[in-house]
Amino acid sequence: MAVTPGYTRAMSDIDQLNRTLEQHAPALFRCLSPLGLRAIMPKGIVAQSAEASKAEIDCSIGQITDGSGSPMPLDAIERGMPGTNAKMAFLYSPMAGHGPLRQAWQDRQRRHSGGSTAANTVAMVTLGLTQGVSHAAALFADPDTDVIVTDPRWGNYDLVTRMHAGARIVAYPYFRDGRFNVEGLADALAKVRSKAVVLLNFPGNPTGYMPTPEVADEIVRVLNAHSGPAVVVVDDAYQGLVFDDGLQERSLYWDLVETADPERLFVMRLDGATKELLFFPGRVGFISHSLGEEASAALQSKLLCVSRGTVGSPPGPSQALVLDALRDPNLEANIADRVAVLKSRCLALRSLLAEHANPRVTPYPFNSGCFALLGLDPSIPAEELRLRLLNEYDLGVISIPSVNAVRLAYCSIAEETLPTVVERLMTAVDAW
Numbered sequence: 001m002a003v004t005p006g007y008t009r010a011m012s013d014i015d016q017l018n019r020t021l022e023q024h025a026p027a028l029f030r031c032l033s034p035l036g037l038r039a040i041m042p043k044g045i046v047a048q049s050a051e052a053s054k055a056e057i058d059c060s061i062g063q064i065t066d067g068s069g070s071p072m073p074l075d076a077i078e079r080g081m082p083g084t085n086a087k088m089a090f091l092y093s094p095m096a097g098h099g100p101l102r103q104a105w106q107d108r109q110r111r112h113s114g115g116s117t118a119a120n121t122v123a124m125v126t127l128g129l130t131q132g133v134s135h136a137a138a139l140f141a142d143p144d145t146d147v148i149v150t151d152p153r154w155g156n157y158d159l160v161t162r163m164h165a166g167a168r169i170v171a172y173p174y175f176r177d178g179r180f181n182v183e184g185l186a187d188a189l190a191k192v193r194s195k196a197v198v199l200l201n202f203p204g205n206p207t208g209y210m211p212t213p214e215v216a217d218e219i220v221r222v223l224n225a226h227s228g229p230a231v232v233v234v235d236d237a238y239q240g241l242v243f244d245d246g247l248q249e250r251s252l253y254w255d256l257v258e259t260a261d262p263e264r265l266f267v268m269r270l271d272g273a274t275k276e277l278l279f280f281p282g283r284v285g286f287i288s289h290s291l292g293e294e295a296s297a298a299l300q301s302k303l304l305c306v307s308r309g310t311v312g313s314p315p316g317p318s319q320a321l322v323l324d325a326l327r328d329p330n331l332e333a334n335i336a337d338r339v340a341v342l343k344s345r346c347l348a349l350r351s352l353l354a355e356h357a358n359p360r361v362t363p364y365p366f367n368s369g370c371f372a373l374l375g376l377d378p379s380i381p382a383e384e385l386r387l388r389l390l391n392e393y394d395l396g397v398i399s400i401p402s403v404n405a406v407r408l409a410y411c412s413i414a415e416e417t418l419p420t421v422v423e424r425l426m427t428a429v430d431a432w
């Protein structure tokens with residue numbers, strides 16, 4: 001077979017990239033999937049046009065401009081985004097996302113790090129946190145990978161890791177004795193065949209639970225005791241939505257990057273504007289890690305390759321809006337207002353459930369995020385209850401059959417409506 005010079009060059013570049021990771025991020029390297037091993041951002045249009053942007057005359061990239069580098073958006077589209085940075089909003093974003101946005105997000109992460117001095121890099125912007133999970137799966141999950149998750153969990157982890165990447169799911173029960181099941185995590189890690197991806201999500205979906213600092217310490221201790229190699233993916237989708245005193249305040253990411261041995265663990269963080277900035281359809285997420293410069297560049301090349309080969313670059317308009325938000329001096333006060341509304345609903349729902357205590361409905365502990373999870377007596381199958389609530393009581397909930405529970409998203413219900421929600425639910429249960 002004829003081998004083109006370009007192909008030969010790319011192969012040796014890949015070897016070099018992989019050698020860099022092997023040397024500087026050994027656990028990461030040992031967890032790479034076959035795709036992860038092959039991935040490298042090609043020196044194609046994206047790289048060439050980045051170089052060409054320095055030239056006096058740049059005729060490298062396929063976007064329509066006024067000839068001087070400014071966009072020419074259509075009137076109707078421009079009218080919809082007054083005051084937004086036009087270049088950010090209407091020209092292609094860099095593949096890794098806009099630099100000033102990544103920097104502003106990184107600064108915000110640092111402010112919420114509880115004074116951590118651990119290294120931290122926002123490696124790229126993703127299309128929501130989902131794409132971050134998908135990138136982690138592309139690079140690290142394959143049929144030899146055990147994906148360690150809780151039961152219950154955000155269901156999309158299964159689609160991304162098992163369906164798309166063919167990995168094996170190893171699930172452990174979320175709660176034990178009314179708190180996070182640290183022992184279950186340790187048991188699941190003990191079952192790892194060769195390499196693992198561990199997904200951590202606090203505050204959790206569908207549990208609405210955040211551990212105390214003591215439990216968080218235990219989780220970190222169990223992970224650090226694992227022989228590896230493992231990639232720990234910290235999914236911080238609901239970061240900041242914490243309602244009780246005495247709970248872990250900062251992301252577990254910081255505790256992990258401060259202590260993890262790179263020979264055994266690689267820790268990556270997924271967070272973003274979706275829930276934290278209440279910008280659900282903006283599709284602005286971030287991947288962060290604490291690798292040094294060389295390994296960081298090597299991983300970046302692999303991440304960008306996966307993005308380029310699937311969805312292309314991230315959206316410009318929503319990056320522009322998130323950057324505006326991050327520069328708004330009132331941002332944190334604004335978020336605090338929304339969190340106060342959620343907290344009040346959380347407390348109201350807790351007292352309603354206590355008031356309507358029902359031996360056939362057991363609320364799991366909830367103290368954060370958006371949800372309450374209610375365990376049901378085995379005589380009431382969750383999916384059947386969901387359908388009855390929908391069809392006879394005009395109430396929509398989510399059923400989670402694996403733990404025979406229903407999830408209430410109180411984040412989207414007015415506090416005044418919560419009594420009706422609880423009454424309808426308990427009436428349906430009593431009539432079973």
Ligand SMILES: Cc1ncc(COP(=O)(O)O)c(C=O)c1O
Binds near residue numbers: 127128130280285
């Ligand atoms: C735990 C968790 N992770 C990730 C996501 C996905 O976030 P995004 O909408 O930004 O893709 C969700 C969304 O519900 C979630 O609950």
